[in-house]
Amino acid sequence: MLNDYNHPLRLSADPSRVVVRPFHLAWQSNGADPSRARRLVDAVLEMSAEEARQQLVGVLADFEARHWQTRRVFMTRYDQIVELLSLDLPDIGDEKRQLIGAYFCHEYSYAAAALMNPSVVPHPDQTGLDRHSTRILMSLRAVGEGHISSIAFREGLISRDGQLYLAHEPPFATATDAPDTDGEYQDGPVTVYRHADSTLSGTVIFPITPAQKNGLEDLRMTHFRHDDGKHEYIGTYTAYSGREIQSELLRTRDFRSIDLVPMRGAAARNKGMALFPRKIGGRYMMIGRQDGQNLFLLTSDEIDHWEDGALLLKPHYPWEFVQIGNCGPPIELDEGWLLLTHGVGAMRKYAIGAVLLDKDDPSKLLGRTPEPILAAKDQDREGYVPNVVYTCGAMRSGDQIFMPYGVADSSVAFAFIPIKEMLGRMV
Incomplete structure (x- = not known):
């Protein structure tokens, strides 16, 4: 040999070696209203601006240094969720957008x-x-x-x-x-x-x-x-x-x-x-x-x-x-x-x-x-x-x-x- x-x-x-990937929830609500995805979006929308800011600070403290352009990834994911759920939302500000995006991402090794x-x-x-x-x-x-x-x-x-x-x-x-x-x-x-x-x-x-x-x-x-x-x-x-x-x-x-x-x-x-x-x-x-x-x-x-x-x-x-x-x-x-x-x-x-x-x-x-x-x-x-x-x-x-x-x-x-x-x- x-x-x-x-x-x-x-x-x-x-x-x-980790990447950020989309976190896929069950989009169908099985007869219940709202769906799990919409419930998450609504929960963030109901936060005050300060509460959303503090939650986002915590997420970024955990993950921003581990990934490339993390905020941009969250914003992109937010745009995808809005389109998938056919939402017509007012201007909610970048911090709430990023936080919603973060809820629909996960880290994968x-x-x-x-x-x-x-x-x-x-x-x-x-x-x-x-x-x-x-x-x-x-x-x-x-x-x-x-x-x-x-x-x-x-x-x-x-x-x-x-x-x-x-x-x-x-x-x-x-x-x-x-x-x-x-x-x-x-x-x-x-x-x-x-x-x-x-x-x-x-x-x-x-x-x-x-x-x-x-x-x-x-x-x-x-x-x-x-x-x-x-x-x-x-x-x-x-x-x-x-x-x-x-x-x-x-x-x-x-x-x-x-x-x-x-x-x-x-x-x-x-x-x-x-x-x-x-x-x-x-x-x-x-x-x-x-x-x-x-x-x-x-x-x-x-x-x-x-x-x-x-x-x-x-x-x-x-x-x-x-x-x-x-x-x-x-x-x-x-x-x-x-x-x-x-x-x-x-x-x-x-x-x-x-x-x-x-x-x-x-x-x-x-x-x-x-x-x-x-x-x-x-x-x-x-x-x-x-x-x-x-x-x-x-x-x-x-x-x-x-x-x-x-x-x-x-x-x-x-x-x-x-x-x-x-x-x-x-x-």
Whole structure:
């Protein structure tokens, strides 16, 4: 195994990373009058100006230093509540507006439980770097209250000699915005927007639609090159409603506006899909796991429509007897497509391996590691789900593969693995 190529840096869950989110009350009054929401608004309206001022002072003393532009957030939330309740209010002053907004917000610790299952792509901005360095953008699965998963990001820099530097997280995190109907979104495509003043390292994408209600899980990002030469960042992730799963696409060119698009077809009812970074033979291609235990090669003329594909790979070695799956989008090398895989063996121990697929016909297997290239050992064994190492995507850096990976469904570690050595272990 190649565990010796691990980088010493480790990222862990952090309950201090919080954002302000809308607090959704039951809008229907169930026959009673007024509704809970209207009762709250009326209670603030009945306060004297001094009482409202003192209440707001207390709220701001508790929360203003913990969030970015807190008063503005409260004012925006007030405007939303007035529209939702169809209120026609006189000028009540900024302090009562902010206080009403505060009653309809709450603080959410989005990474309190776990930080795991990263993927990585070249950053959209590569200016000012020498040829030995690459700016990176990493996605992370952040798990908070209620075990609900969201998508967080972290920017950094890697060098071809195995150095890794992560940008500092900003003091305040901000959630992406979408046209707000106070949680009454319908399933279907949704566009979310990063705030103009927020860095990617401080941006979080939360579940929005009913299909996503219980989480956005395991984003596998790729830097996709279209036939016309234009580039787009495209990721696949699992939307979890609490009862059902479906695969969806994240699409963006600049990470300012981000489309979240459900996929169609039989294959989209499964998780763990990974997109090739370009068309092959004029068609889009994916790696999927349609039956929960084997790898399949999927092809399509439409990037958001995927039917069942052809069997590509079955478990073969003891460390993967239970099941195999992909560990992110294939990576293009001169030798072929390098596909990182995960295998599950005895005692539900996860390990990471690799296969090499033909560049022109990825249905052809050229090589496969008989032993894992990375497996849980020592400190990597302990966590929320022990004995698991897992990545959702790696990238090439010179003659190495840079691979961030999740440890025990709890934290994130990093490895630089020589490509020559990885290929040399294949049979």
